[in-house]
Amino acid sequence: MDYQQILDDIYLQVQSLAGVGRQADYIPALAQVDPEQMGMCLETLDGDLFAVGDAQVRFSIQSISKVFALAMALSMEGENLWQRMGREPSGSTFNSMVLLEVEHGKPRNPFINAGAIVMSDILLERLPNPHRDFIHFVRALAGNDSIAYNPIVAESERSQGYLNAAIANLLKYHHNIKGDIEQVLRFYFLMCSVEMSCQELAHAFLAFANHRRPFDYNGVKLTASQVKRMNAIMQTCGFYDEAGEFSYLVGLPGKSGVGGGIAAFCPQRYGVAVWSPRLNSKGNSVVGMKALELLTTDTEESIF
Numbered sequence: 001m002d003y004q005q006i007l008d009d010i011y012l013q014v015q016s017l018a019g020v021g022r023q024a025d026y027i028p029a030l031a032q033v034d035p036e037q038m039g040m041c042l043e044t045l046d047g048d049l050f051a052v053g054d055a056q057v058r059f060s061i062q063s064i065s066k067v068f069a070l071a072m073a074l075s076m077e078g079e080n081l082w083q084r085m086g087r088e089p090s091g092s093t094f095n096s097m098v099l100l101e102v103e104h105g106k107p108r109n110p111f112i113n114a115g116a117i118v119m120s121d122i123l124l125e126r127l128p129n130p131h132r133d134f135i136h137f138v139r140a141l142a143g144n145d146s147i148a149y150n151p152i153v154a155e156s157e158r159s160q161g162y163l164n165a166a167i168a169n170l171l172k173y174h175h176n177i178k179g180d181i182e183q184v185l186r187f188y189f190l191m192c193s194v195e196m197s198c199q200e201l202a203h204a205f206l207a208f209a210n211h212r213r214p215f216d217y218n219g220v221k222l223t224a225s226q227v228k229r230m231n232a233i234m235q236t237c238g239f240y241d242e243a244g245e246f247s248y249l250v251g252l253p254g255k256s257g258v259g260g261g262i263a264a265f266c267p268q269r270y271g272v273a274v275w276s277p278r279l280n281s282k283g284n285s286v287v288g289m290k291a292l293e294l295l296t297t298d299t300e301e302s303i304f
């Protein structure tokens with residue numbers, strides 16, 4: 001498979017989408033990012049790397065961090081995790097409070113904000129040094145020790161984080177947050193502020209592409225069965241209320257973020273990441289989705 005040729009072709013084809021969509025601006029620091037950037041990187045299980053555009057530029061991974069939080073929470077809580085959140089797609093926006101109220105403070109899944117805020121509470125309670133342990137885990141997955149939080153982005157989001165604060169309050173009211181709301185939110189925003197490049201994300205997601213390889217990164221261990229289950233949640237819940245459309249068009253498990261990144265993988269083949277800040281109305285990168293649709297169409301490789 002000539003992945004480089006395929007990525008080069010994709011890069012040319014997505015140029016026609018220049019200017020389509022809007023970058024997230026509800027987090028003030030994200031509104032400063034140049035929206036015309038685009039990068040893509042694919043790494044195979046054998047370690048071959050293919051890249052185009054701004055594949056080495058770091059960006060705000062935002063909700064992609066929820067995958068890393070889930071891996072840590074699942075490794076510590078096991079099946080008990082599902083007493084505090086569900087694992088069904090929500091069909092509503094990532095920051096919606098409607099379902100949370102109807103379902104008495106039990107988030108639909110780990111990838112909506114409510115679920116990730118509960119995971120933030122779990123990590124704060126269970127980890128000896130949560131801020132350090134989370135970033136060390138991400139560094140180990142990505143194979144790069146310089147990956148870091150961006151405290152300016154975290155603070156910028158916190159300063160406007162009224163909706164997430166409302167979600168956290170509702171969770172606390174229903175006894176689904178044990179710790180201090182302020183600390184839980186600060187850690188949630190910090191996890192969202194991690195900056196990584198497409199190349200680093202593609203490498204990190206290789207860990208999920210081969211669930212038969214032992215998952216053990218910086219002491220975070222998952223069984224093959226747990227990785228398989230995480231992958232199922234990425235497939236069904238990883239793309240906001242557009243997971244069905246993403247399955248239909250692309251057919252890969254993964255996770256998107258409002259920074260414009262999408263990280264995904266093809267089981268037994270590769271990890272892949274695309275980044276371009278302009279989003280569609282559901283919060284997924286316009287160029288990112290198109291690029292991945294072209295990838296699975298051109299390679300005829302997907303999970304279906």
Ligand code: GLU
Binds near residue numbers: 095283
């Ligand atoms: N930090 C963002 C928020 O809570 C994450 C959103 C996302 O990427 O989906 O609004």
